[in-house]
Amino acid sequence: MDAYQYAKKEWIVSPTARRVYRTCAIASLTVYASMAALALKGPLPGLKQLLFLGVLATVINTFGMEVFLFRFDDSAAWRQVFWFVLMLFVPLGPALYCFRVYCRSTAKPKV
Numbered sequence: 001m002d003a004y005q006y007a008k009k010e011w012i013v014s015p016t017a018r019r020v021y022r023t024c025a026i027a028s029l030t031v032y033a034s035m036a037a038l039a040l041k042g043p044l045p046g047l048k049q050l051l052f053l054g055v056l057a058t059v060i061n062t063f064g065m066e067v068f069l070f071r072f073d074d075s076a077a078w079r080q081v082f083w084f085v086l087m088l089f090v091p092l093g094p095a096l097y098c099f100r101v102y103c104r105s106t107a108k109p110k111v
Contacts, residue, residue, distance in 0.1 A: 007067045013107045021064045025098040027057035028091040058091040065094040065102060072107045 011017055031054035037047050065087060073080055083101060087093040 010109045012068050014109045021061055021098055024057040024061040025095040028054055028061050028095050030054040031091050062094045065097045068102055
């Protein structure tokens with residue numbers, strides 16, 4: 001069985017999931033600022049925690065966007081390949097995919 005089949009549709013396209021992935025996409029972009037601040041200021045406890053939350057948000061967002069891309073995205077094949085390659089540039093790629101494709105999709109969970 002494909003590993004992407006273990007994720008239920010409600011985990012990916014429900015209104016709650018959409019809010020979670022949108023929030024994680026925003027939070028994942030804090031990784032850049034956190035790493036720059038750590039490089040400049042050193043290992044401060046608050047910055048380490050912010051970096052940890054950014055990395056956790058990146059993992060959640062990347063997982064959700066990959067599952068959506070492979071199971072629910074019905075766009076042209078060349079677009080899917082483009083987004084797959086762009087999502088290799090974590091955390092920016094999955095966040096862009098979330099805002100440009102996932103948030104605009106019309107996929108609905110079964111009722």
